[in-house]
Amino acid sequence: MTDNAAPHPPAHMAPDQQAGGPPQEPLGDHSGHDHAHELGHDNSPEAVKKEIRKYLYVFYSLAVLTGITVWISTFHLPIHIAVIIALVVAATKGSLVAAFFMHLISERKLIYAVLVLTVFFFGVLMWGPWHHRYDAQREWPGYDLHAGKPSAAAEPAEQNPNHPATTTTH
């Protein structure tokens, strides 16, 4: 049963309301467009058509940015430059999807609060590998932090069972 079902007084009230909980939404006439503002979106034909145009512009932008990413990858740039360019383009594309397709450009405060927490913990996850590199430099003398691998002068991997070179299967 849903909240827009035909009203029948006792059943439309959730148990928490009957027990003095928060008030429930009314079961009114759901046939018209009057809920537009309650839904958080303007459902007038003009507004929706404007939104559709916006979605198409975002699609074109995403397609162009994808083309640019692939085109740049054909140059086989050094890994550090390639990573920066790829992440900048991907972050731009991701922002477009989140802002317009997922409507984050005009969302409620609670959703932003959830996302702030998410971004924080995501940051912690990304900090892990970063910290590992710091540890690696301390624990494995001769670890080339810039190249992300043991330097030529480092002790041979087979002499140190804890060396990262011996812990990968590649």
Next chain:
Amino acid sequence: MTAHAEPLHAVGGHEEHHEIEIPYTVHARPDTGVYNGKLGIWLFLASEVMLFGALFSTLILLRTSAPTWPRGFEELNIPLATINTFNLIASSVTVVMAWANLRLGKLKRAKLFLGITLLCGFIFMGIKAVEYGTKFQHHHYPSTNNFFATYFVMTGLHGLHVLGGMVVFTYLLLTADKWYEKHRDQYTNRVEITGLYWHFVDLVWIFLFPTLYLL
């Protein structure tokens, strides 16, 4: 609580069945400002960010620790992955188009866009199957090395998410007429939150594509 309010209680020898009302499936809850489904899907997506974030974190850890690591373009099929990227972006647009058309009252058009989205899902999975098949033919398995282990795990998990989205879109298509006629606003909201999930799947691919294939 009065006898009148008890939803499942034998009255006069007959079992009275009052279905339980799920609150705020259409209108915003006054204290949260959003309908329950929307808050629910965002909390779910937050957990999904952690899931994929852990895998990205693992990839960075393995890659920066490895003495050698192949460049994605040396091992993987860029043209196929590029087609899949365009395909997934297009499917994100068709979902919002379906939602917009539901708000305009155009169910037939909305169903068409939902159908195209589902088709895009099938194309994505088909291309992925071709990619995986080629890798297996070349004896590249998750056990081959860390590169293929992360490739198969991350694209595999993402593929499962695409599959999950396709199941929901199929359900939404099959029940469209019934739901839209009876509970128009609720059906529109269902398409919106399924769309939010689908955009997230697109968002993950936007980062997976360059990370695995292009770098």
